[in-house]
Amino acid sequence: MSEPIDDLIDKLAAESGRVRRLASPMTRAAIWLLAVGTLSALAVFSFADLPLFISRMGDAKLQLEVAGIFLTGIAAIVAAFHLSLPDRSSGWALLPLPPLALWIGSSGYSCWRQWIQYGPEGWSLGESADCFRMILGVSIPLAAALLLALAKAKPLNSVPVAAVGGLGVAAIAALLLQFFHPFDVTFMDLGIHVVAVGLVIFGSAASSRFIRQPDPQASRG
Amino acid sequence: MAAAQDGSQADYALLLREIVPLIRAVAAHHHRTPDRIDDVVQDVLLTLHRIRHTYDPARPFVPWLAAVARRRSIDALRRQFRTNAMEIRDDTSYETFTDPLANREREGREAADALAAALAALPRGQREALELVKLREMSLIEASAVSGQSVGGLKVNVHRAIKALRAKLKGR
Known part of the structure; x- marks a missing residue:
């Protein structure tokens, strides 16, 4: 063994002490989701028009859409916590894809139905600007809180971790939107939603530098 | 590793010494020169030290270690490609040494030009x-x-x- 490596091992051993083990990714994801779920429930019960939402939920199409959004959020957050650990399969990144397909498919069907029903008006811009603002406004603080939680694992490959996490928080924001946005979406609305979710994923991935491992030169000072 | 997480410095030092050949083997898959392999080994040891709290004793240790070593070794390779793609090397342009005698040849040439x-x-x-x-x-x-x-x-x-x-x- 070369001398610098031997010296480094002595130094690391000398400065090592008892460390607090990180809880399992499922536990960490559950705690994070529970905290966010509690805050979201408070906001919904305080400000949303629940009777209107409940009456709209009678539509099977909307039930599928909400289920898709809800499951995308849960799956993406769970996947992000798993991906943050070095020995977990990168296949976890695929977990949110089936519910995401359900979300996009059911929203697309809804837009198509609008188009058939209202003709060219089905392409008009509905309440898109508000939706856009709400998705970004809710996602940004949630993404910051999620990156903070993920940073505890000091992920080695932080970009996919942050990107999948970004999808998770964007889905949570879109789910909350359903309570405050009691309208059927047009194709234009759906496009704006997709852009907003894409921006959240991109922004989160771009912020991944804050949680990644430092380069060797930086770490050796 | 579990003992090291609980604070045993002797077990930790023993573990780090025992895993060096494995890290070296992983690094040798991606790097050729002994210097670079040594750099990767040191980086993996530092990384492992920083993230040792993420190891779950209920899971096998070697796949965890191999994943860390592979990841950091590939990162080092990417950095090397990036550097080679962006920079032109001229080993003599700014060469100088801490030992004044080592700079004699170059400085001698400069002094001769000034004298002339x-x-x-x-x-x-x-x-x-x-x-x-x-x-x-x-x-x-x-x-x-x-x-x-x-x-x-x-x-x-x-x-x-x-x-x-x-x-x-x-x-x-």
């Missing part, structure tokens, strides 16, 4: 006297015969030339 320039700037009589007496090492009588200057004139010119060169090259 200072010599060229001297008046003709002084330059001729200095060249004949000091550089060609002629006697004053021989130099006097070649240049046509008197012995006394040669002495004065050599003295003035050396004084002028000292003033010009002072501080180098």
Whole structure:
């Protein structure tokens, strides 16, 4: 063994002490989701028009859409916590894809139905600007809180971790939107939603530098 | 590793020494030179130290370690590609060493250029006297015969030339 490596091992051993083990990714994801779920429930019960939402939920199409959004959020957050650990399969990144397909498919069907029903008006811009603002406004603080939680694992490959996490928080924001946005979406609305979710994923991935491992030169000072 | 997480420094040092060959084997898949492999081994040890709290003792240790080593080794390879793609190397352009003697060859060349320039700037009589007496090492009588200057004139010119060169090259 070369001398610098031997010296480094002595130094690391000398400065090592008892460390607090990180809880399992499922536990960490559950705690994070529970905290966010509690805050979201408070906001919904305080400000949303629940009777209107409940009456709209009678539509099977909307039930599928909400289920898709809800499951995308849960799956993406769970996947992000798993991906943050070095020995977990990168296949976890695929977990949110089936519910995401359900979300996009059911929203697309809804837009198509609008188009058939209202003709060219089905392409008009509905309440898109508000939706856009709400998705970004809710996602940004949630993404910051999620990156903070993920940073505890000091992920080695932080970009996919942050990107999948970004999808998770964007889905949570879109789910909350359903309570405050009691309208059927047009194709234009759906496009704006997709852009907003894409921006959240991109922004989160771009912020991944804050949680990644430092380069060797930086770490050796 | 579980013992190391619980604070046993001796177990931790033993573990780190035992895993070095495995890390070296992973690094050797991606890197060729021993120096670079050593760099990767050190980086993996540092990384492992920083994230040792993420290891779950209920899971096998070797796949965890191999994943960390592979990831950091590939990162080092990417950094190397990036550096090679963005930078042009010129090993001699800014080369200097902490040992002054090691810089003698390069600085000697520079000093010779400066001396030649200072010599060229001297008046003709002084330059001729200095060249004949000091550089060609002629006697004053021989130099006097070649240049046509008197012995006394040669002495004065050599003295003035050396004084002028000292003033010009002072501080180098």
